Every structure is written in structure tokens, then in C-alpha cells.
Amino acid sequence: MFYLGIDIGKRTHAASVMNEEGKVLLKGFSFRNSMDGAFSLTKQLESFSSESSDFLVGMEATGHYWLALFSFLDEQDYFVHVINPIQTDGWRKGTEIRKRKNDIIDSVLIADLIRYGSFNDTSLADETMFxxxxxxxxxxxxxxxxxxxxxxxxxxxxxxxxxxxxxxxxxxxxxxxxxxxxxxxxxxxxxxxxxxxxxxxxxxxxxxxxxxxxxxxxxxxxxxxxxxxxxxxxxxxxxxxxxxxxxxxxxxxxxxxxxEIDQLMNSLHSVIETIPGIGKITGATILSEIVDIHRFSNPKKLVAYAGIDASVTQSGQYAATHNVMSKRGSPYLRKALFQAALIASKHDPTLKAFYDKKRMEGKHHLTVIGAVARKLCYIIHAILTKNEPYESRQ
Structure with missing residues (x-):
């Protein structure tokens, strides 16, 4: 098995190949972000093996510049892992003593990360979700x-x-x-x-x-x-x-x-629209940002991905008494959840009762809406995982 790491750039990419023992066989091969450049890469790979199945490919999800190359390699039957840059940064800190960063080094790091397999893919939607x-x-x-x-x-x-x-x-x-x-x-x-x-x-x-x-x-x-x-x-x-x-x-x-969104949503027949407050547009946003509910093993991870979990500030003996929303993750998903929470807190009996209870406790309206949005994440996770319609429970 060969491990191909690709550092993505706007005009040019850099590729490195590593074998199973960690030996670098190709280091920092530069090729243009074009059809000719992509074919020059596959020609280089053929010098190691003519079978695309002999390669595991890794590339960072850098802006939108990776999409064309991913599409090309996918059509050529290469198995491609798309990795969040945060993970490669973490791998760099764990393996590099000196703080170094350039296209060649990054492509080698990505190949090494793929070889060890200690990463999570950035989930790619099917064509409808994309x-x-x-x-x-x-x-x-x-x-x-x-x-x-x-x-x-x-x-x-x-x-x-x-x-x-x-x-x-x-x-x-x-x-x-x-x-x-x-x-x-x-x-x-x-x-x-x-x-x-x-x-x-x-x-x-x-x-x-x-x-x-x-x-x-x-x-x-x-x-x-x-x-x-x-x-x-x-x-x-x-x-x-x-x-x-x-x-x-x-x-x-x-x-x-x-x-256009309506037509795509009609083809999905998703149970997400059974939740009060979630119509086609909001539902489409939530589904397309989540991509695949099974990549979240529990609702807490979905809450964190939406950035509506509480950030924790602690240093030594000090611990913050007032934690704010982390706001990491997808801002589109976060906004859609808040819009849904505003409506659901008025029209769904269970969520309305929860909203009223928190307000009677003296919580601010927006704070309670955030809490409703977190509850919605649990509901969304449950119905999408089971693919069952939502039923309000008093």
C-alpha cells in the first residue's frame, strides 16, 4: 500500500508518496490545478503501481480548491480521504520538534497521517446533499x-x-x-x-x-x-x-x-420536516450541513458541531462561572437551529413547556432559545438515526 499526501493550493498542489514503512518515495511533486496537472500526478503514481486501489490518498479541505482534484481522483477510482486542516495541524505539533511549514513538508505530513490512520474524514455528501x-x-x-x-x-x-x-x-x-x-x-x-x-x-x-x-x-x-x-x-x-x-x-x-431546494427536498422524503419549526428551507440547511448523521455517535457531538455547546474557561484554580456559547463549527447549521428553535418554542408542546419553565426561572429569552436549540439537536439526532417521524411528548 502507498500513501499519497496532497497539499492543496489555489494554482498548484504538492504531492508526496510514502510506503508502509514510512519511507518517502516521492517528495513534494508540484503539479498545476488543471486537467494536465492532474494527469501528470497520475503518471507519477503509475511508476509505483498501475492499480489505483494500491493507494490511499489524503488531502486537506482547503477552501474550495480541493474539489476539482477530488472529483478527478474519484473518477479515476482512487480512494480519497478529505481531512480537516485542524487535524493536520495537530499531527504537525505532535511529530515536528521544529516549527516548520511549507507545501512539501505538509504533503509528507498528510501522507504520514494517512499511513497511521489517526484522523477523521471530513464527510462528503452525495450529490443531492452536496x-x-x-x-x-x-x-x-x-x-x-x-x-x-x-x-x-x-x-x-x-x-x-x-x-x-x-x-x-x-x-x-x-x-x-x-x-x-x-x-x-x-x-x-x-x-x-x-x-x-x-x-x-x-x-x-x-x-x-x-x-x-x-x-x-x-x-x-x-x-x-x-x-x-x-x-x-x-x-x-x-x-x-x-x-x-x-x-x-x-x-x-x-x-x-x-x-430548486424544494425539488431536492421532495426527493429525499426526510423525517426532519416532521419537527415543528423546521420547514423545507431550514430542514435543507440542517441536513446539508450535517451531511451524515451517523458520523455523530451521540447528540453531544452534534451540539458541538453546531457550536451551541458551552465553552469552558479554566486555568489552575480559576474556573469561569459564566460560560458562553463556543460558536465553533458550522455557522449555517447554528443559524438554522436557532430559527427552528424560535418557532418550535411556540408551536411544539414539549419545547414550549421547556421554554416557559426556563423563562420562569429567570433565564433570558436568547439563553432559553439556545437551550431549545440544543434540545432540537437531540431530537434531530434521534429521528435521523432511526429514520422515524418526530412525535411530541408531554
Whole structure:
């Protein structure tokens, strides 16, 4: 058996091969992160053996740069272990007396780590789970970007037309009717110049007749006495229209992404959606971040992976009396669990009773939600391990 360690880089990778006795047979072979570079690696490996089954391969999960090489080696039937960089750092500290680090040394260390087998794989999802992770993280990015645009739109309205939110609330500003009128009339002067009837028609079309003349007259009344700024108004209105258009585009992208997630979730038939507070989007996030529930031998490990376990501070005789959440692990999983906990603490009888009990003990709302999220980890671990629907127990 040969052990191949690969240090991953953005443009080039470094590979080292070690035999079962720990002798380095190939040290720091550099190859480009390209198809030609990957084939140059396999050509080097063929000088040791023409059988891919004679190799165990290890590489670090460094950013996203390892994915293409992993895909290539997997197609060539090499067995690849993907290792968390934290584990290789720990191995380096345990084996290196001098503190040294470079691509060649790291590739040798990875090969040695694979040879000893004292590591845990970074679990790789199947294609459905991998797709879900990509889509849920992309949706999270889109939602965050849309939130940024909303804050900037409100900031501009506060300067140009501060009275606008007396007609449309902060939430209503981003409804279809409001966005439609702001795309056409972006300053008090423009609202003053249009008739109530024309403005009402724009509102009716955008809201399917739910909003009309009354709202139009309220907008014109607010515009007639607006205390918004007058200078550089064209620059502000241009920004406002542009951001409204971009927000609408982002919201359409979010909708399309959610449709893709729905289709994948429908194909899984997962029991995770039987838990109150966990719908398709939250469920997809939790499943895709966990990947495989069987890599967590007990619920405590899932809690730790989500980063909602308590950190412990102790030194000598000192031990902290107030421990905070560790926040290590997947931030996407942690956020999804908190969102689910907020809803479950209201709608699931068992979790609501637990929430109420902790609140009566004087615990802060967010502290209790964190405790509910930890309980959810135990529930998720149980139902996914057994593949049985959740049943609330009083």
C-alpha cells in the first residue's frame, strides 16, 4: 500500500508518496490545478503501481480548491480521504520538534497521517446533499444581500422622503405596491406632479386591486409637506430606483433558489420536516450541513458541531462561572437551529413547556432559545438515526 499526501493550493498542489514503512518515495511533486496537472500526478503514481486501489490518498479541505482534484481522483477510482486542516495541524505539533511549514513538508505530513490512520474524514455528501449545501448557502448569501439593499433603501428614503414610512410601514415599503411606485416616482416632487388617479392605477396593478386611491392620496398628502433634502436629488433618486430594481432581481433569484431546494427536498422524503419549526428551507440547511448523521455517535457531538455547546474557561484554580456559547463549527447549521428553535418554542408542546419553565426561572429569552436549540439537536439526532417521524411528548 502507498500513501499519497496532497497539499492543496489555489494554482498548484504538492504531492508526496510514502510506503508502509514510512519511507518517502516521492517528495513534494508540484503539479498545476488543471486537467494536465492532474494527469501528470497520475503518471507519477503509475511508476509505483498501475492499480489505483494500491493507494490511499489524503488531502486537506482547503477552501474550495480541493474539489476539482477530488472529483478527478474519484473518477479515476482512487480512494480519497478529505481531512480537516485542524487535524493536520495537530499531527504537525505532535511529530515536528521544529516549527516548520511549507507545501512539501505538509504533503509528507498528510501522507504520514494517512499511513497511521489517526484522523477523521471530513464527510462528503452525495450529490443531492452536496447540491443542497450549495443552494442553501447561496440562498443565505442572497437573503443577506437583499437585507443590505433594504437597509440602504430605507437610508435614502429617510433623506429624500422621510414621510414615506407614515404611508407604508418599514415592512410595507418592500411590498409589491410600494416597490412599483418607488420605481416610477422616487422623490416628493415626482409624487406631487402625478395625479392621484394615475398613482392609484400603478398601486392597483402592482397589488392586484388591494391598494388604490386612498393610499395614493395619502402619498400625495405626505409628499406635499415633505421635509426631505432638495440638493443632489437626482443622484439620490437614481440610487433609489437602481436599488429597487436590484432588490426585485434578488428576490426573484431567492424564489428560484428556493424552488430548486424544494425539488431536492421532495426527493429525499426526510423525517426532519416532521419537527415543528423546521420547514423545507431550514430542514435543507440542517441536513446539508450535517451531511451524515451517523458520523455523530451521540447528540453531544452534534451540539458541538453546531457550536451551541458551552465553552469552558479554566486555568489552575480559576474556573469561569459564566460560560458562553463556543460558536465553533458550522455557522449555517447554528443559524438554522436557532430559527427552528424560535418557532418550535411556540408551536411544539414539549419545547414550549421547556421554554416557559426556563423563562420562569429567570433565564433570558436568547439563553432559553439556545437551550431549545440544543434540545432540537437531540431530537434531530434521534429521528435521523432511526429514520422515524418526530412525535411530541408531554
Amino acid at each position: 447540491s443542497l449545501r450549495q443552494l442553501t448557502r447561496y440562498r443565505s448569501y442572497l437573503v443577506g444581500t437583499a437585507g443590505d439593499f433594504k437597509r440602504k433603501i430605507i437610508a435614502i428614503l429617510d433623506q429624500v422622503f422621510p414621510e414615506y414610512e407614515t404611508v407604508f410601514s418599514r415592512v410595507g415599503i418592500f411590498g409589491k405596491a410600494s416597490k412599483a411606485v418607488l420605481s416610477e416616482f422616487s422623490s416628493p416632487d415626482e409624487f406631487n406632479q402625478v395625479s392621484s388617479e394615475a398613482l392609484a392605477e400603478t398601486l392597483k396593478q402592482a397589488s392586484r386591486n388591494r391598494v388604490g386611491l386612498i393610499k395614493a392620496e395619502a402619498l400625495k398628502a405626505a409628499a406635499s409637506k415633505s421635509f426631505g433634502i432638495r440638493f443632489s436629488q437626482e443622484a439620490f433618486t437614481f440610487q433609489l430606483r437602481s436599488m429597487i430594481d436590484q432588490l426585485s432581481f434578488l428576490e426573484e433569484q431567492i424564489k428560484q433558489t428556493e424552488n
